[in-house]
Amino acid sequence: MSQSYVVLARKYRPQRLTELVGQESLVKTLQKCIQNNTIPHAFLLHGIRGVGKTTTARILAKALNCESPIDGFDPCGKCASCKAVDKESHLDVIEMDAASRTSVDDIREIIDGAHYKAVMGRYKIYIIDEVHMLSKSAFNAFLKTLEEPPLHVKFIFATTELHKIPETILSRCMRFDLKRIPDDALKNHLITVCDKEKVSYDDPGLQVIVRCAGGSVRDALSLMNQAIAMHGNVTYEGLKDLLGLADVMALWDLLIFLCKGDPEKTLKAQREMVEKGADPLLVLEDLLDLIYRLACLKSSPSLIHDAQWLKDEKKKAQEFVEIHSMGVLMRLWQVLLKGYDDVKLSPLPKPTVEMLLLQLCYMSSIPTPSELLNNPKSGSLPTGKSAFSTPSLIHESSHKNAPPTELKKNTVPLPHSLIDIVQALTQSKELILLSHLEHDAHFVSLEQKTLLLHIKESAPSDFKKKLETVLSHYYGDTFYIKNVSENPKTLTLAEKRAQEKKEKEEKALNSPVVKQLKEMLDVSNIEVIH
Ligand SMILES: [Zn+2]
Numbered sequence: 001m002s003q004s005y006v007v008l009a010r011k012y013r014p015q016r017l018t019e020l021v022g023q024e025s026l027v028k029t030l031q032k033c034i035q036n037n038t039i040p041h042a043f044l045l046h047g048i049r050g051v052g053k054t055t056t057a058r059i060l061a062k063a064l065n066c067e068s069p070i071d072g073f074d075p076c077g078k079c080a081s082c083k084a085v086d087k088e089s090h091l092d093v094i095e096m097d098a099a100s101r102t103s104v105d106d107i108r109e110i111i112d113g114a115h116y117k118a119v120m121g122r123y124k125i126y127i128i129d130e131v132h133m134l135s136k137s138a139f140n141a142f143l144k145t146l147e148e149p150p151l152h153v154k155f156i157f158a159t160t161e162l163h164k165i166p167e168t169i170l171s172r173c174m175r176f177d178l179k180r181i182p183d184d185a186l187k188n189h190l191i192t193v194c195d196k197e198k199v200s201y202d203d204p205g206l207q208v209i210v211r212c213a214g215g216s217v218r219d220a221l222s223l224m225n226q227a228i229a230m231h232g233n234v235t236y237e238g239l240k241d242l243l244g245l246a247d248v249m250a251l252w253d254l255l256i257f258l259c260k261g262d263p264e265k266t267l268k269a270q271r272e273m274v275e276k277g278a279d280p281l282l283v284l285e286d287l288l289d290l291i292y293r294l295a296c297l298k299s300s301p302s303l304i305h306d307a308q309w310l311k312d313e314k315k316k317a318q319e320f321v322e323i324h325s326m327g328v329l330m331r332l333w334q335v336l337l338k339g340y341d342d343v344k345l346s347p348l349p350k351p352t353v354e355m356l357l358l359q360l361c362y363m364s365s366i367p368t369p370s371e372l373l374n375n376p377k378s379g380s381l382p383t384g385k386s387a388f389s390t391p392s393l394i395h396e397s398s399h400k401n402a403p404p405t406e407l408k409k410n411t412v413p414l415p416h417s418l419i420d421i422v423q424a425l426t427q428s429k430e431l432i433l434l435s436h437l438e439h440d441a442h443f444v445s446l447e448q449k450t451l452l453l454h455i456k457e458s459a460p461s462d463f464k465k466k467l468e469t470v471l472s473h474y475y476g477d478t479f480y481i482k483n484v485s486e487n488p489k490t491l492t493l494a495e496k497r498a499q500e501k502k503e504k505e506e507k508a509l510n511s512p513v514v515k516q517l518k519e520m521l522d523v524s525n526i527e528v529i530h
Helices: 024-035 053-065 080-086 104-114 136-147 183-197 203-213 217-231 236-243 248-260 263-275 280-299 301-305 311-323 326-345 349-363 369-374 391-397 418-427 431-440 463-475 493-509 512-521
Strands: 042-046 093-097 124-129 153-159 174-177 441-447 450-455 480-483
Touching (some): 024 174, 053 093, 053 124, 183 203, 183 217, 217 236, 248 263, 248 280, 248 311, 248 349, 263 280, 263 349, 280 301, 280 326, 280 349, 301 311, 349 493, 349 512, 418 441, 431 441, 431 493
Parallel strands (some): 042 153, 124 153
16 A cells, blocks of 8 residues: 555646646746747746756646647647656657756757757757756857747756856746745645545644645655655654654743753753654754744734644644743744754764753843843742743733633632742732742741741832732632741742752752763863853
């Protein structure tokens, strides 16, 4: 069964101009040329690889010689001429690959042959693929024929590299730029092929193919071939194996841990992906791609309907861009992109990737300039560890009229620790209050709905009252704050965080990876740079 799939790209190669996927304007122009009999001597088809240049050239050759074209321009596919082109046995349609035949002699052969009339059809047609590969003298030899070609001769050139073709040649051709096939058109095409082949598929699977194919039908179909040969279907799970892709959801976890500034979970997530077969460098690429798409989504929310988002990702993506600012995305992008280059050059890619991720984690505990402006005290941040989630953003994230589900009255469980209180204040957008809680209060105890604190004199006079009001509202019941006069000598949240950060840094600096790096680089000191 798998054998029949090997030829998918061939089997579903378009046979008519009107079957070309996503090249409407090209088809329209060619149609006019043929119908009005204003056919140029030479065509130049330009486009990225796999976009259908050779296919288009063959269809065009068929159209020019077809005995009974449909609607006067589209090859019928049934006449002797069309059939001969399909079988590559048409005496007047000569195909040549300039990549392998670049010499003047090869061109002379063509030029000499061009003087003889067509045998089977109206025109003698030369299809020259990768025409930019011709040598300079070969181009020169061509030029004369192109200037005054015999009436029965047509040239169809195809190239991926337009800039390598001399201006003198370009100016004598009718040029067509074959567009990259739009994602939606490509996806629809894949669905059609799956249906015809009676192969099962899932949406995320098709989207992965579309994403990888980069606008090339051929690449998309050959990827689909491989998936079918290996798994008998086109599903995300199968493609993940095939491509060594990091699981999309695992990638999301990684991003979220990064943004939360959790080095332990970040490393764990990264290592799990690598253990499951993902290439560390590909993980970075995927992460960069994800951040890029999130930045686009942040700028233009309607992009959520883009074919690139998997069904399961959509909600996460929308939430992410709601919470995080463009500044955060830019910062992630810059550091990752720079790090990506370092990883490519590194003799130790795996540790370099991990160090890069750790760097991002630690970086996340530093507020951005705008955060500092919005909240001058935010040397420590309201969400606990994270800095990629920021005060100004949390403002954007929840609306009083439409609170997130956690905020619904009576469904919120009572707090078990001070962290829960921090969460409550963050959710309630009470960032100034939170900042005071972090800097001006020592925790004593928490029981049910009563929080005992030692409140410093630096706190505003209405701090206790405000905190009570907000927490009562949040937990949907009266909440009590008691101010204990005696200092319990515990650290404030801000102090604690600073200490934890220092410890984490020390731990990272003492890790085996860093020690190894120190030895390799022969340096005595490595600093954590934020
Ligand atoms: Zn025909």
